[in-house]
Amino acid sequence: MTMEVEIDQPEGSAAEIIDKDQIIDFLTNNETICFKSQQRGEDDLSKQEKTNIALEIYNKSKLNFLVRFGKYLQRSQLDFFQQFTQNCEESDEINIVLKNHLETVVKKKQVNVKNRRYEALKEMIREDSYFSEIEMMKRNPLLYDQLVGQYMTEEEREERDRININENSTLVKVLMEGIERDNAQVKRKKQEEYEDEVREEEESNSDDEMSTSPKSPKITHVQWGEFLSEPTAQSAKKAKTKHVAPEEQRLLKEEFVSTMYQDFLDGKDDDFDYDSVDNNEKYDNNEMVENDEEEKYFDAEEPETVPCSQSPEESEDELDIFMSGLNQHPGVSQLSKDIQKL
Template sequence: MTAEVIESQASDIDSKATLDASNRNDVNTRSPDQQSQIDEICDFLSFNEQIIFKSQQIDDPELLRDEKVNIAREIYRKSAQTFLMRFGSYLNEQHLATFAQIVIANKEKNDEIAVLLMDYRNKLHTRKRDVKNRRYAAMQQLISDGEYFSEQEMMKRAPELYQELIGQYLSDAEKKQRDEYDVKNTTFSGILMHTMEQQQMQDVLKLADKQNVKSRQLERAIELHDISADDTTQSTDEKIEEKECNTMDDEVPVSFRQQWGNFDNEQVACSTSTNSYLEQKNKREKHSKKQITKVNREQNIDNFITAGERDLLRQEFIGIMHEQFLSGGDKDFDYTQVDDNTQLDDLSQINQDKEDAYFEESDYSDEEGSDIRIESKESLDDEESEDDLDVFMNHLNKHHSLQK
């Protein structure tokens, strides 16, 4: 009797161990590629200062990055779903796609994980749209304030680009007007600081100007080299063609040179090719002269452009600076004050985005179910008395978010 009890208990322990092993996301069940992908995700999470990896007291030392990676890796080893619930909101779109591929390959995907993945993806898309709109609103405010996107401030943030597109074409009077400083409404330390900044900026602009000059000289040297190479090639071709023509003259028998009438000993065998050769030679010489004249003219009128061209270059510079701000490229700007600022949200724009997202989702659903689309079309054709509002409301009621 005792032996049977012991055997039964051992069987229960083995069953429980088997169940735990099947429910656990054991590291041994993953391929090396999957393990590498999980490690990459955990490493990405370790750089995020907003994530709480472990409950700590005030006096506890801060976790090292390797410790954070190990904690995240252990959480995933125990449960992929728990890992996703803890860290899913901090993952980017590529990480979410990788995570989905791993759980599907390991046959770990369930309804809860599918819902979580879909929710995080939707939030990520919404987040991107909100950040884009908030940055645009912030940029409009900064443009209205007139300081951050003033010529002086943009020149400080991108001196090389400014000098290339705007600075090199300014006259001395325009540069003086640009660099004017109100010394009456500032302190001596302010004047001193401004003088130092101006000197540093002038050094940067001069260096950028030298680089631009070298770049233009290099381009012209390459262009002149190409012209010279073309002329050399053409000259070689001309010599070969002339030699071939003379050879043909020597090889033409006298009997073939004698023509009807009084054209005896007239060399006409290569007359056509000779004329063609002379015409091509003249064309090449004219083309070469035009190219050299063009390059010389460009050298003589350096930095001379029309007012319209100057305005286009200025607009291009401003557009590049605006695009750099919207894309998050301004290194000295604190984007956290903008990206998480709900006061910058445009309610009308938000509602419009929600409507667009809704109809995009509806269109996507319609593309997946062609049979349903055909049935809906037939139903609408039968109900001719139904107006547009009824159609919209019926479609809205069928939305998955309203289904229980």
């Protein structure tokens, strides 16, 4: 499972002035950095002592400074050292170290975004709003019908499509619900047209193979009865519900739900404001962040004796297990292949 995140803007305010004093001040405020090896019982270094140590290293060698402290810097601070990648005695080495640090920053940002989206996903699942069956059906009506809707009975579809009207409902709310469902029908129509275009293109590219085989009959999908135009509604009435075993029906629905979860994590929900999650510290797993900072401290203090710390990729185990469990189920895998053949 992968999720790519593009990182275009450096961290920090655009108005922030980045120079060596700002960078050193930033480093000396980081309690996880070990500036000097100390004996047990020694007093902690003062901020001024830390500043003097960092400044001495910086003045002697920009390369050593980057090797020692580069992993703690933000992207905008790392960009400050681009000026030393040319016309400098250590330019080649600085360029290599700087490139590695920048790649690490981007990778860390991608992992942070993925973790934040996962925390937001769990929150919205608990709230049962954005990831309710109706809302997911509105976002991907064609996939819903292929995996869920076409196997529902008429009674189940009527129950599903019934607008929940209670004492708190307003006319505007009822009208908006109808508009949203109509929009879903339009979206579904576009999805079907796109699939037809792709299928026609594939068929045109394999004329030799298709010339001796009959064309596959077009599948008739069951629509939402109360929001259909009259011709489509008449066609839907003639369509028969496809019957599958209850266990298969359950697995197909789980496949639909897991696909919607994964689409959210991959940033494929076009109408969702991902900035509200990706840049929101509210969704940070504080316990995991604290563990990462503690591991950084010990890595800097005793790298040769401290066991390898858990990598950012390993921190995704819970998410990977959650999302891959259904896809690895043999029943889901086989049913998915059968659906693709239709």
